Amino acid sequence: MTTPAPNASTDPLLRVEGLQVWYGRAHILTGVDLAVGRGEVVALIGRNGAGKTTTLKAIMGLAESRQGGVTFDGRPIGALPPHAIARLGLGYVPEDRRIFADLTVDxxxxxxxxxPRPGAPHWTPDRLFELFPNLAAMRGRRGTRMSGGEQQMLTLARTLMGNPSLLLLDEPSEGLAPIIVRQMADAVRRLKAEGLSVLVSEQNTSFAAAVADRASVLEKGQVRWSGRMADLMADETVRRTYLAV
Amino acid sequence: MSFLLVQALSGLATAATLFLVSSGLTIVFGVTRIVNFAHGSLCMIGAYLGWSLIERFGGSVGGFWGSVALASLGAGVLGAAMEVGLLRRLYRSPELFQLLGTFGVVLVVQDAVAWIWGPEDLMGRRAPGLKGSVDILGQPFPLYDLVLIGLGPLVLGLLWLLFTRTRWGVLVRAATQDRDMASALGVDPARLFTGVLFLGSALAGLGGALQVPREAVNLHMDMAMIVEAFVVVVVGGMGSLTGAFLAALLIGQLQAFGILVFPQITLVLVFLFMAVVLVLRPHGLMGRAEEAPPAAATAAPVLRLGNRGGWIAVGLLALLAAAPLLVGDYAVIVLTEMVILALFAASLHVLIGLGGLVSFGHAAYFGLGAYGAALLVRHLGAPMPLALAGAPLVAGLGALIAGWFCVRRSGLYFAMLTLAFAQITWSVAFQWSGFTGGDNGLLGIWPSAWASGKAVYFWLTLALCAGALALLRRAAFAPFGYALRAGRDSALRAESVGIDVRRHQWFAFALAGSAAGLAGGLYAFAKGSVFPTLMAVSVSVDALVMILLGGVQTVSGPLAGAALFHLLESQVMRATDLWRLLLGLTIVALVLLFPRGVVGVLSSRRERS
Structure with missing residues (x-):
């Protein structure tokens, strides 16, 4: 470990400044600013196509061409490849799950x-099966033979195996049955209790309200509003302007 | 009965080495999605290294097997170095560049091996302790082959353990399915892939080194091995180990018994088998449908010359027509060949530029045209004009047959199928010596008396090639050409507006084939002889390099590329013996400099400005 910045403990764990992303000629993100503090759950909210997924991918180093500052734990990571970013303690859970279908759960x-990483919870398969009891029964099963909800849990569990200190969670409630969505929300709250920080992108404001401390509202590739999640839920105008379909 | 049993056993022994080499190819393909042309070269290097080591240390049992292991290791290290130096930069490149890049390595290795070990076949010593044979139902069977038979399943078992029971194996399987996701989980794909190349290349080297006691080590091993291994991998299903094992067993038997029935055309038999499997099971015995759509990275608008371009063409034609009056005989010969190659390259461009179909065996139709003309002269005493008319017909017919199979698959499969067909025509020309003259070729194919002057023959060539080029250009900008390009850019959308993409591609294949055939016929009379080398893979690659030099995006690009290529070739070849080495290095440099293609570089520059 290299020495962290002097006031690392008060600095946000993740800071994104002026993040821009292009896909070919399309300018997807025109300047995203946001921050996630230690132990904090931040929701990235916005309509379909606002750039939520792209923001998370860009932080993880998976976007084709990116520009701007991304700092994690006081260290600039904007130019690192995905595997190096992951090894610093950033865990990425993609929206399309991307289970390795030919591989078993184990x-x-x-x-x-x-x-294991100092300062982050340490996960073993057994601890994860405690968190997601459904998975325990299908350790030898291949990814192709699992339901959407089971796959979503496996994706999250798989990322936790990297012992991240910050989770990037992309649309965890998408396409899931209401009961599974509740289980996911429970899981996120338990992870927060374990000391994990989370940046979760959501279209579903009620899911976000159930887990997040703060929110950043994304529209057309920029963050238009930032503040406490409770304030967002109380502010009808903001929600109508940026979130109503 | 006992004879059949021994034949079956010797088929199993062949299958074992075939499986070793093919398993390496399929593993490397599964992970990197690159068909490594140089895999056969790594096998050849393993054989040569093995030969040298066995000559020196192979007197004892330990020395022999140690030498085999060391040779395999050497090939593995070379393969890993190749990943770091070349493949790593090509993972996101168009298939054409990946194939060309690895083929560049093939050329370099050919010259390097010939330079180190010399051109003669090398007979190795036999394995100590395994020199004898055992008696199987009264028939002798080599002991060494029996060991090989056991080795196949052993290696399959070890590989299975490696991929299911070790963390490295699990990571490789994960990265095979989803490279980006694996790297987002902290797996360094670069290091993993270097390891995979090491493993695959070591298996190729092992297969090569184990051949030393069985047959002479020679400079044709690389292409022979890559084609056979490719057939095994395609039949088994690309990326599947058990599929490769099964396919190797079947093909080993096919070769063992095929040689009894049709000793001249075993390769044809193997290839027919592959064609049947592909028609019945398009993804091979154990393969699965690839979800990746064909990359349209080579796709680019085909630019149309304006009126000015038309005048330039007329001016150029006039200048060329006047050339024989201005320059000497040697220059006229070079010009003749240049014009012929321009037609050859342009015919390939119909497939690549318009159809997005990267053919790696276009030389087959060049060669079919040349042989068609030469055989008409030799066996029927046909006069030159008749033979020249026959050349595009013969080649077009061959292309119709091959094309029917080839257009059923796209991308890599297409490229490798065309290559396989080219190897078939090559092996027929090479093996059927009673008809084709074999390795000695057919000599004395000279033009009719009226066209025997260098200048007259040049004018004839120019007229025919210009006519054919005009026809190809006409096709490119006719509805036929638009339909082809629609199919290239999105087969699905083209189908949905009512275009029969496969049919258009099939006709394009035949058209390109017959144009190449005309070029081949003209070439035969220009040289006065034909040889099997006209159909060699390197000739197909020459055409690809011409297109690469000239640019894929214009119809006139290949013409300029062909002229430049031939000029360089005729000058450099006079200066050095290591032409292939230089060409190989040039190709590698080209794909490294323009990993996304010349077009890609240009368009990204346009975006930035």
């Missing part, structure tokens, strides 16, 4: 495994 978890 093998999927093995791919995510990284050495």
């Amino acid at each position: 093998e999927n978890l093995e791919v995510g495994r990284q050495p």
